[in-house]
């Protein structure tokens with residue numbers, strides 16, 4: 572069956588929640604989602620073969636993300652969380668506005684930037700917010716645009732950290748190299764303003780570096796990983812949208828799919844999830 576036929580065959584049929592990231596980072600979101608919605612079924616899709624996305628062009632990130640959305644729809648997902656800031660920044664709006672009406676207007680694709688931007692206003696006392704993210708996320712100015720819309724009084728200071736995702740993907744989060752890059756990039760960010768009191772981890776890989784991020788941040792700063800923010804936003808969304816909530820299957824099953832080597836994925840993903848997992852591989856997101 573083709574992807575298009577499978578999407579048509581699953582219109583209106585209950586299915587798992589799809590969670591997508593370029594690699595492992597979205598697992599930090601999945602972990603919180605599973606805690607918030609313990610009965611829900613999930614499919615996690617990591618495009619590890621093509622990660623990292625952070626330094627890639629707009630066109631390519633959009634193309635890869637649309638492939639992932641179509642693939643997860645074909646697997647029956649009625650709701651997808653793009654658990655990747657880079658893909659949320661570069662592809663989400665176009666997918667929501669242009670592609671979704673053509674694929675199946677009744678399904679939903681949600682991102683991680685909007686819920687994060689919503690919450691920062693409640694947390695900062697000084698009004699100065701720091702953002703660390705991939706070059707793609709920072710260059711897109713998606714956080715600047717959302718925060719300006721929601722909290723025009725806040726000042727946002729951003730720093731692109733191109734080495735942080737490769738460090739995590741290569742299991743170097745605890746290395747001296749990670750110390751070097753985290754310290755260097757945070758020094759640069761905090762030198763832009765001395766009253767930053769809230770730091771957005773605008774990349775779902777970054778919670779894996781949280782100890783080093785704490786070590787090189789001023790004491791007392793609010794550091795915001797996105798897992799709990801996204802899961803409480805989704806819980807609230809499902810309460811307000813029973814028509815989507817009732818289309819989630821609830822057997823407490825999570826499937827893990829990667830475009831790279833599944834044993835390597837399973838080993839590292841188990842560290843992120845705090846439990847053993849068994850992933851399977853898809854060679855191309857255009858095949859089922």
Ligand code: DGL
Nearest residue numbers: 596623624625656657775
């Ligand atoms: N976890 C992705 C994000 O949140 C990483 C992007 C990448 O692959 O560079 O931005």
